[in-house]
Amino acid sequence: MAHIQLPDGLPGIRGAMAFRPETAKPLNELVEILLHAPNSLTPGERELIATYVSSENDCYYCQTIHGAIAAASLNDDESLVKKVKHDFQNADITPKLKALLVIAGQVQKGGKHVTGEAVAKARALGATDLEIHDTVLIAAAFCMYNRYVDGLGTTQPRDEAVYRERGKRVAREGYVTISKEYLPATV
Amino acid sequence: MPHIALPEGLPGITSGFAFRPETAKPMRELAHVLLHGPSTLTGGERELIATYVSSQNDCYFCQTSHGAAAAAHLGKDTGLVDKVKRDFLRSPVSDKLKALLVIAGQVQKGGKHVTAESVETARQQGATDLEIHDTVLIAAAFCMYNRYVDGLATWQPQDPAMYSSMGEHLATHGYITPSIEVVPT
Numbered sequence: 392m393a394h395i396q397l398p399d400g401l402p403g404i405r406g407a408m409a410f411r412p413e414t415a416k417p418l419n420e421l422v423e424i425l426l427h428a429p430n431s432l433t434p435g436e437r438e439l440i441a442t443y444v445s446s447e448n449d450c451y452y453c454q455t456i457h458g459a460i461a462a463a464s465l466n467d468d469e470s471l472v473k474k475v476k477h478d479f480q481n482a483d484i485t486p487k488l489k490a491l492l493v494i495a496g497q498v499q500k501g502g503k504h505v506t507g508e509a510v511a512k513a514r515a516l517g518a519t520d521l522e523i524h525d526t527v528l529i530a531a532a533f534c535m536y537n538r539y540v541d542g543l544g545t546t547q548p549r550d551e552a553v554y555r556e557r558g559k560r561v562a563r564e565g566y567v568t569i570s571k572e573y574l575p576a577t578v
Numbered sequence: 579m580p581h582i583a584l585p586e587g588l589p590g591i592t593s594g595f596a597f598r599p600e601t602a603k604p605m606r607e608l609a610h611v612l613l614h615g616p617s618t619l620t621g622g623e624r625e626l627i628a629t630y631v632s633s634q635n636d637c638y639f640c641q642t643s644h645g646a647a648a649a650a651h652l653g654k655d656t657g658l659v660d661k662v663k664r665d666f667l668r669s670p671v672s673d674k675l676k677a678l679l680v681i682a683g684q685v686q687k688g689g690k691h692v693t694a695e696s697v698e699t700a701r702q703q704g705a706t707d708l709e710i711h712d713t714v715l716i717a718a719a720f721c722m723y724n725r726y727v728d729g730l731a732t733w734q735p736q737d738p739a740m741y742s743s744m745g746e747h748l749a750t751h752g753y754i755t756p757s758i759e760v761v762p763t
Contacts, residue, residue, distance in 0.1 A: 394697045394714075395707035411711055413611045417604035424600050450689065494729075502637065502728025510581040520582035524598055527581075527729040535722035541689025542681075542714040 394544040401573055402546045403452035407539060409573045419570045422536070425529050426460075427565040432522055434562065435464035436488050437529060439475050440495050444530045446476040447499045450537035452547040459551075459558025487516040491526045498530035581731045589735050590639030591727050592758050605723070606753045612716050613647075614752030619709055621749060622651030623675050624716060626662050627682050631717045633663040634686045637724035639734040643757075646745025674703040678713045685717035 397406035408415035426437045438461035445453035458472045465471060474482040479492045490513035497504040505527065513523055540547075561569055584593040595602035613624045625648035632640035645659045652658060661669040666679045677700035684691040692714065700710055727734075740758075747757040 394692065394694065395710050407711070407715075411708070411715075413615065414608060414712075414715055417608040417611070420604040421601060421608070424604070428600070448688065498725050498729045501635065502725040502730075505581060505729045505731065507581065521598070523582050524594070524730065525601075528594075528598075528601055528726055531722040531725035531729060534725055535718040538685050538689040538718035538721055539715055542685045542692045542718060543689075543711065544692070544694075 392544065393546065394542075397543065397545065402548050403456065404536060404540050404545065405573050406545055407543050408570065412574050415570065415574055418536075419566050419574075421532060423566040425525060425532060430525065431519065432491075432525065433464065435461055436484075436491075437525070438464055438562075439472065439484070439488065440492060440526060440529045441533050442472060443475055443479060443492055444495050444499050444533040445537050447496060448534065448537040448541075450541050451549075452540050452545065453533065453537050455551065455554045456558060456561070459554040460562045461558075462555075463559045463562035485516075487513065487518055490516050491518060491522065494523065494526050495530035498527050499534060502531070579731065580733065581729075584730065584732065586733075588733070588758065589740065590643065590732050591723060592756060593732050594726055594730055595756075608719060609723075610753040612712060612719060614748075617709075617712065618706065619678075619712065620651065622648055623671075623678075624712070625651055625749070626659065626666075626671070626675065627679060627713060627716045628720050629659060630662055630666060630679055631682050631686050631720040632724050634683060635721065635724040635728075637728050638736075639727050639732065640720065640724050642741045643744050643748070646741040647748040648745075649742075650745045650749035672703075674700065674705055677703045678705060678709065681710065681713050682717035685714055686721060689718070 393406070398409045401409050408418065426441060427434060430437065438457050442454050442457040442461050445457055454476065461472050462469045471483060475484065480489060493509050494505060494513060497506065497509060510523060585596045588596055613628060614621060617624065625644050629641050629644040629648050632644055641663065648659050649656045658669060662671060667676055677696065680696045681692060681700060684693065684696060697710060744757045
């Protein structure tokens with residue numbers, strides 16, 4: 392049971408967002424820019440960063456829905472998503488993405504954990520300043536979203552099929568569009 | 579030196595915001611709703627929660643700028659702000675705020691650290707569901723802002739006058755407009 396009275400029937404962050412539409416608006420706009428808007432990192436790469444950080448933070452809802460969105464962006468390759476969560480250094484992804492995941496993992500531990508060496512390595516593998524910036528902010532933002540979802544004790548159904556279907560829709564439509572299902576028309 | 583080429587002369591988060599205005603906009607709006615928008619918690623109470631979490635995350639820029647904003651709300655009582663950071667249970671704040679700070683400290687450690695007991699204590703001290711929600715989200719949001727500021731290794735000057743002026747601006751105008759005058763060099 393959630394720590395506060397959240398609307399019924401909306402799992403994870405959706406219940407919290409429906410409870411407080413004023414904060415839901417910037418929360419959805421931020422994730423839309425970071426994960427769905429045009430970027431030199433693909434949506435699949437960015438969703439893998441979000442999934443990895445959510446996994447490190449042990450947030451079931453976030454790692455499962457973003458893992459599903461990542462898979463939907465990566466030819467439904469769910470095994471690649473699982474490999475990235477558990478052992479990304481040996482996953483079939485680019486060396487650049489591995490270097491960015493190292494930075495994301497450092498951010499997850501705390502901002503001061505990010506090393507000049509990790510940043511230099513990412514840069515040597517072709518990462519731009521904007522890609523490094525967005526990696527740091529995606530990782531930081533999921534340290535927020537994960538705490539928000541678990542800190543309120545939200546409902547998190549364990550049926551992966553539900554996440555798989557929704558993941559396909561979010562990958563297609565983006566976060567702001569799909570949020571209109573559960574947020575009032577105007578805030 | 580920052581990890582990436584951030585605009586020079588801008589302290590802390592303001593350099594990240596100037597580097598990437600697209601993400602700055604919702605980040606500013608979120609802080610504005612949480613810390614400056616209408617709420618049954620005062621601006622001072624909410625800034626104390628933000629300051630405490632930033633202190634637990636050891637982020638100098640955030641704890642100092644939000645500490646200054648808290649002091650600006652609270653009759654310039656910087657002693658109270660320091661006391662809340664170090665030992666809030668023995669500081670002269672309300673029992674309700676102490677209970678909310680306990681929840682904020684749990685969120686800082688991780689979402690699953692929040693206990694039903696601490697939520698119940700806050701409720702018994704008069705906290706509403708909305709106040710508990712906002713406490714959780716303020717604490718979670720500062721786990722983002724703090725990591726953003728330190729994760730980019732932003733420039734964080736140790737200039738008390740600058741933070742005091744920023745705090746006045748934040749307490750008066752909130753977070754939508756920049757709190758720092760960009761002086762061309």
